[in-house]
Amino acid sequence: MDLSPNSGWKLSAWSGSGIEKFLDVLRGQHRITQGAGAGKYLAQWMIYGQTEINVREMDARRFGDWAAGRYTLEKAIDDYEHMYQVHxxxxxxxxxxxxxxxxxxxxxxxxxxxxxxxxxxxxxxxxxxxxxxxxxxxxxxxxxxxxxxxxxxxxxxxxxxxxxxxxxxxxxxxxxxxx
Structure with a gap:
């Protein structure tokens, strides 16, 4: 299951220690239909350091250490089980x-x-x-x-x-x- 804690995209490009650009793309459930758009904004982020639109809702940095382990696992399982339920x-x-x-x-x-x-x-x-x-x-x-x-x-x-x-x-x- 490749779900983030809130079922949303997890998209980031940032500089890391010893690595010029480190990429983190968690595709979510819509990897085929939305992959091209994610690739476009990821490329903009890598090349220009920003995107033409606000991608805050996709930024992996929106989750802190609190979202690791049990929290993410429980949320991902629940989101998958209730994917087609009315929210x-x-x-x-x-x-x-x-x-x-x-x-x-x-x-x-x-x-x-x-x-x-x-x-x-x-x-x-x-x-x-x-x-x-x-x-x-x-x-x-x-x-x-x-x-x-x-x-x-x-x-x-x-x-x-x-x-x-x-x-x-x-x-x-x-x-x-x-x-």
Missing amino acids: YPGEFREPGRTQRTTPIYETPKSKGAVFGEVFGWERAKWFDSNNEGEQYSFKRNNSFSAVAEECRAVREKAGLLDLSKFSKFDIEGPDAKTS
Whole structure:
């Protein structure tokens, strides 16, 4: 099975130690129909150092060390098994989950948080006060009114957001304050 952790392309060209150009192409399920396009952008990347379009969604560097081993294996098997199943917006399946959690993960979980996973991190999407679980749909799903209520509460009162999963930069040096 040649699947990436998110069933997408894995395409990279970068300089390596002692190797002028090292290529990493994981073709995914559509290797015959999309191979020519992947080859075109890989060649542009190798020759010019960039492509004519944004290939961020195909860049192998979007996966960190957290996506190695068990995570990738579980995700790839699940994606293959559900390849032709209907996939709803906002749907997060269980394989590979709880790979990365924050120190306060258990607090929102104990209060009914429904989690999604982004770059391996578990993120609270909304709170299920009715304990019915998320019911996916192409229209408004059952989380809509709960999310509206949460937004109203934060706007009119206060709220606590766990931002520990977002990048942090420490900028130092003589011009750091002007950057």
